Amino acid sequence: MMSKNKGVLIVISGPSGAGKGTICKKLIEKNKNIYLSVSATTRSPREGEIDGVNYYFLTKEEFERKVKENGFIEYAEVHGNFYGTPRVNVNKMLEEGKDVILEIDIQGALQVKENFKEGVFIFILPPSMEELKRRIIKRGSETEESLMTRFKNAYKEINYVSKYNYAVVNDTLELAVSKVEAIIAAEKCRVDRIKDNTILESKEGLIHEQLYD
Ligand code: ADP
Ligand code: 5GP
Numbered sequence: 001m002m003s004k005n006k007g008v009l010i011v012i013s014g015p016s017g018a019g020k021g022t023i024c025k026k027l028i029e030k031n032k033n034i035y036l037s038v039s040a041t042t043r044s045p046r047e048g049e050i051d052g053v054n055y056y057f058l059t060k061e062e063f064e065r066k067v068k069e070n071g072f073i074e075y076a077e078v079h080g081n082f083y084g085t086p087r088v089n090v091n092k093m094l095e096e097g098k099d100v101i102l103e104i105d106i107q108g109a110l111q112v113k114e115n116f117k118e119g120v121f122i123f124i125l126p127p128s129m130e131e132l133k134r135r136i137i138k139r140g141s142e143t144e145e146s147l148m149t150r151f152k153n154a155y156k157e158i159n160y161v162s163k164y165n166y167a168v169v170n171d172t173l174e175l176a177v178s179k180v181e182a183i184i185a186a187e188k189c190r191v192d193r194i195k196d197n198t199i200l201e202s203k204e205g206l207i208h209e210q211l212y213d
Helices: 020-030 060-068 092-094 106-115 129-139 142-163 175-187 195-203 205-212
Strands: 011-012 034-035 071-078 081-086 099-103 118-127 166-169
Touching: 011 106, 011 175, 020 034, 020 099, 020 175, 034 071, 060 071, 060 081, 071 106, 071 166, 081 106, 092 099, 099 106, 106 142, 118 142, 118 175, 166 175
Parallel strands: 011 099, 011 118, 034 099, 118 166
Antiparallel strands: 071 081
């Protein structure tokens, strides 16, 4: 029996409005093997957001209880609200060979980096700061105050791109999505991710033998 390779853990960060959510949505629509982790948050739902689909919307007390129970892989305060990645599911999905995407902020990503050395860290950049502002305004989800917080934070956040493995500029959506897909595809080919038995037991094992005998 061929045992499966573990899934790839992909962490996606970038300033608010860069297009992380839009890119992730496209990725999961196109790739059935990708699981997008649903985070918990103490922020209020935006119009159209559904509890358990976009986020698990928790009260501050519920969130704190989950922190005490060690229920999050990582958590952080972002733009004045708490956000966390529930521990359940992520490990299970990876073991089953599914690729798991965490769309989380930089503080959270740095925590994940400590515990999941084999994670792939992708930073999404806007084509320009003017375009970033236009996109946050276009989304129409923020109050004037929240818009300014997010925009000011963006300047600081962009400095952290060097902590990531890959930077993808989201100029044309389709191009950005295909770049992320290419990164995932390349990561799956890395020899240190492939179990020896999957190489040897597959038909392509013949090629492996030709290469190494
Ligand atoms: P984030 O999740 O990074 O905060 P969103 O995915 O919510 O950002 O995108 C912010 C806004 O920008 C949305 O209105 C979205 O439709 C738009 N958007 C995303 N990607 C692009 C793109 N490549 N070109 C133009 N608009 C985009
Ligand atoms: P939004 O309120 O726009 O949905 O998200 C705000 C920020 O919180 C984004 O930068 C997003 O990546 C981040 N975020 C969403 N979920 C999590 C999470 O589980 N953990 C952390 N650390 N950040 C998160």
